[in-house]
Structures are given as C-alpha cells and as structure tokens.
Amino acid sequence: MSRAPRLWAVVGATGTGKTGLSLAIAQALAARGTAAEIVNADAMQLYRGMDIGTAKLREDERRGVPHHLFDALEVTDEAAVAWYQDAARDVVRRIHDRGADAILVGGSGLYVSSVVFDFAFPPRDAAVRAELEAELDRLGPGMLFARLAEQDAATAARVDPQNGRRIVRALEVLAQGQDTHGAVLPDEPVSWLGATTIVGTHIERAELVPMLDARVEGMWRDGLVEEAAALRERGLEDGVTARRAIGYAQALGQLRGELTESEAIAQTQALTRRYARRQVSWFKRYRDVAWVDSRTVDAAALVDETPTGGTDASDPISRDS
Numbered sequence: 239m240s241r242a243p244r245l246w247a248v249v250g251a252t253g254t255g256k257t258g259l260s261l262a263i264a265q266a267l268a269a270r271g272t273a274a275e276i277v278n279a280d281a282m283q284l285y286r287g288m289d290i291g292t293a294k295l296r297e298d299e300r301r302g303v304p305h306h307l308f309d310a311l312e313v314t315d316e317a318a319v320a321w322y323q324d325a326a327r328d329v330v331r332r333i334h335d336r337g338a339d340a341i342l343v344g345g346s347g348l349y350v351s352s353v354v355f356d357f358a359f360p361p362r363d364a365a366v367r368a369e370l371e372a373e374l375d376r377l378g379p380g381m382l383f384a385r386l387a388e389q390d391a392a393t394a395a396r397v398d399p400q401n402g403r404r405i406v407r408a409l410e411v412l413a414q415g416q417d418t419h420g421a422v423l424p425d426e427p428v429s430w431l432g433a434t435t436i437v438g439t440h441i442e443r444a445e446l447v448p449m450l451d452a453r454v455e456g457m458w459r460d461g462l463v464e465e466a467a468a469l470r471e472r473g474l475e476d477g478v479t480a481r482r483a484i485g486y487a488q489a490l491g492q493l494r495g496e497l498t499e500s501e502a503i504a505q506t507q508a509l510t511r512r513y514a515r516r517q518v519s520w521f522k523r524y525r526d527v528a529w530v531d532s533r534t535v536d537a538a539a540l541v542d543e544t545p546t547g548g549t550d551a552s553d554p555i556s557r558d559s
Contacts, residue, residue: 246274
C-alpha cells in the first residue's frame with residue numbers, strides 16, 4: 239500500500255540548526271523513495287533581498303531540494319500571518335498532490351502554528367490598522383501595550399511588550415468587537431492534516447547564547463549594513479514589517495547615524511537572545527515534539543521511526559519531556 243504524503247514541521251529557536259536538519263530529512267526521505275519539498279515558515283525569509291540578516295540559504299546550497307515561499311514578498315509588503323496561512327497551505331496541498339512530503343521549516347511560532355494546527359484568524363481592518371501603526375510610530379509600543387493590557391489582559395500577558403506589530407494586531411481585532419486569538423495556540427490544538435510530524439531543534443541556552451552573539455557579529459562582517467543600504471533604496475524604511483526585523487532595524491539605525499556599529503551589534507545580539515527565548519517558550523507548548531540536537535541527530539533514524547500511515551501530531555516519535 240502506498241504511503242500517505244506527510245507534513246513535517248522543523249521548529250525551534252534561531253541558530254539551532256533547523257535549516258540543515260530540514261535538508262537532511264529531505265535527503266533521508268529521498269533515499270527511501272519519498273520526494274520532499276521545503277516550505278518556509280520564517281516571516282523575514284519571505285522578503286526578497288533580506289538574506290544576510292535572516293541566514294537565508296542560497297539556491298546553490300539547497301542540495302536540489304525544491305524550496306517554497308522564500309523571496310515571496312517585497313520589503314514594502316506586509317507579512318500578514320493570515321495571508322501566509324493561505325499561501326503555505328496551498329503550497330503544502332500542491333506538494334502532496336505530487337506525492338511528495340512537505341517540510342515546513344522556521345522559527346516564527348504563529349506562522350508555523352497557522353499551518354500545522356486548524357484555527358482561523360480574526361478579520362482585518364486596514365483603516366484601523368493604519369491608525370494604530372501611526373500611533374506606534376509616534377508613541378512607541380509602551381502606550382499601546384498598556385491599552386492592550388487594559389482591554390485584554392490575557393492576550394497582553396502573552397505578547398512581548400516590545401513587539402509593536404503583534405500589539406497593533408491585537409488592538410485592531412479588539413477594535414472590531416472581535417475576540418483576539420490571544421497570539422497563542424488554541425487550548426486544544428487540532429492538526430490541520432492527519433499525517434504530521436513535528437521535530438524541534440534544541441541547544442541548551444548556555445551554549446546557544448555565545449553562538450547567537452557570534453552569528454550576529456558574522457552578519458555585520460558579511461555585509462548586513464550594506465545589504466540594508468541596498469534595501470533602503472527599494473523602500474525598506476517604508477515597509478511595515480520588514481523595517482522592524484531584528485538586525486535590519488539596527489543596521490538602518492547605524493546608516494542614519496543613530497547607532498554606532500558596536501551599539502547596533504550589541505542591540506541586535508540582545509534582541510536575538512530575547513527572541514530565541516520567546517521561540518523556546520512558544521514551541522515548548524506544542525504537545526508532541528521530537529526534540530533533537532541538530533548537530534548530532536541521525537535524520538535517517540528520524541525518518542525510519544516516523545509512522546508511515548495517516549497519524550496526526552498527537553502520535554509522536556518521542557514525547558516532549
């Protein structure tokens with residue numbers, strides 16, 4: 239009997255080896271006669287030209303594995319998770335129609351969840367959002383976060399007080415008389431597709447932090463500021479989402495003379511460490527994940543241990559302890 243196409247999700251904090259593991263899984267599947275294609279679930283890797291600061295894999299490094307939803311947006315476009323959910327699920331369906339497995343890879347928690355789990359997003363209101371974005375630019379996130387805490391304390395407790403984009407979205411939904419999605423998973427998440435396997439990459443924080451700091455320094459050496467300058471010519475500073483990306487916001491600040499290079503690097507390192515902590519907290523709430531160290535895991539063994547039928551994400555390869 240033929241094997242049902244499977245959805246894999248490779249998740250975890252930034253810098254923990256998700257990209258390499260996704261390629262290794264794809265190659266292990268191919269060695270067993272199952273084609274696989276990779277689908278991006280990193281909000282910033284959606285943007286064309288944002289390569290160094292997102293550690294985006296070059297085409298010549300993709301080992302012949304088809305990749306989807308990389309370079310899908312211009313830096314002036316907004317990366318809305320509701321749009322992404324529709325786009326990514328359409329890609330997954332088409333991959334499965336070809337008889338291949340889809341490997342969703344990325345650390346943007348809500349983006350991953352929007353594909354893996356079955357839940358819908360509240361409606362959007364462009365006019366309300368524009369007003370809130372203008373307030374965010376004028377006042378900063380603090381006052382908007384205080385308003386969110388007053389109107390919806392449960393959601394505010396789960397949102398980073400510095401994440402202006404997420405705060406604006408929650409207030410936009412509340413302004414329409416809707417309940418927010420709480421920026422979290424549903425209480426009892428249900429898999430969107432039956433045959434789903436979630437693999438989480440993990441490195442202990444004491445070891446990860448110096449790796450992340452070194453990674454940021456490497457981005458500056460590799461030309462992140464020059465990349466940001468080129469993207470500024472294409473409208474980066476006008477982008478609602480892209481201009482706030484960690485690393486790019488600091489590179490722009492350096493280009494404007496608001497930050498020295500050392501200040502820009504230090505700020506990016508601090509924000510990257512904070513982001514990694516939030517990613518760990520998000521994915522730890524997934525009920526069933528096979529947690530691995532991407533540097534030592536045997537991808538072939540992961541593939542061999544995965545059920546071949548239409549099981550769902552609640553039938554794990556190994557329990558999250």
